[in-house]
Amino acid sequence: MGNSKSGALSKEILEDLKLNTKYSEDELCKWYESFQKQCPDGRISRSEFEKIYANFFPNSDPKVYARHVFRSFDTNDDGTLDFREYIIALHLTSTGKTNLKLEWAFSLFDVDRNGEISKNEVLEIVTAIFKMIPPEEQKTLPDDENTPQKRADKLWAYFKKGENDKLAEKEFIDGVMKNDAIMRLIQYEPKKK
Numbered sequence: 001m002g003n004s005k006s007g008a009l010s011k012e013i014l015e016d017l018k019l020n021t022k023y024s025e026d027e028l029c030k031w032y033e034s035f036q037k038q039c040p041d042g043r044i045s046r047s048e049f050e051k052i053y054a055n056f057f058p059n060s061d062p063k064v065y066a067r068h069v070f071r072s073f074d075t076n077d078d079g080t081l082d083f084r085e086y087i088i089a090l091h092l093t094s095t096g097k098t099n100l101k102l103e104w105a106f107s108l109f110d111v112d113r114n115g116e117i118s119k120n121e122v123l124e125i126v127t128a129i130f131k132m133i134p135p136e137e138q139k140t141l142p143d144d145e146n147t148p149q150k151r152a153d154k155l156w157a158y159f160k161k162g163e164n165d166k167l168a169e170k171e172f173i174d175g176v177m178k179n180d181a182i183m184r185l186i187q188y189e190p191k192k193k
């Protein structure tokens with residue numbers, strides 16, 4: 001990790017990312033180049049990360065969600081993401097329905113990092129996700145999914161939980177894996193134009 005401030009991407013990080021993401025060496029080098037341009041000191045701050053999200057979601061408000069995503073990848077809590085953390089974030093947030101992605105989703109919902117999800121945490125994240133949905137699209141949502149509270153209730157009911165119950169990681173992953181409608185509630189992917 002010693003040369004994170006120098007120009008080149010270290011072989012160690014490159015190999016690690018090739019192994020752990022879907023990106024090719026070519027893609028990674030290109031990402032790295034633009035990363036270096038945007039962040040000459042080799043780190044992304046929370047506000048820079050929020051700006052990147054804002055570019056991806058010009059018609060809605062992804063700020064709170066971006067803050068949670070940032071928290072879930074800034075595991076050492078130093079307020080920045082390095083290139084490796086950043087690429088892992090991109091990879092996990094953009095891939096399909098994999099176990100790895102759901103492990104990450106669990107950590108996103110586990111706001112206080114105590115290893116279980118409460119209904120309040122569900123509501124907090126579901127609200128952040130809801131804000132990413134453009135207002136026009138919000139109007140087209142099914143009746144039981146058109147507010148953050150309804151979405152949290154639906155998710156909680158699916159897992160057959162009472163108000164003060166908690167949801168464990170395996171339960172969360174297994175449950176979401178089995179149900180596309182629930183999968184839809186825990187993420188937002190913009191419609192392709």
Ligand SMILES: [Ca+2]
Binds near residue numbers: 078085
């Ligand atoms: Ca960090």
Ligand SMILES: [Ca+2]
Binds near residue numbers: 111114117
């Ligand atoms: Ca928790």
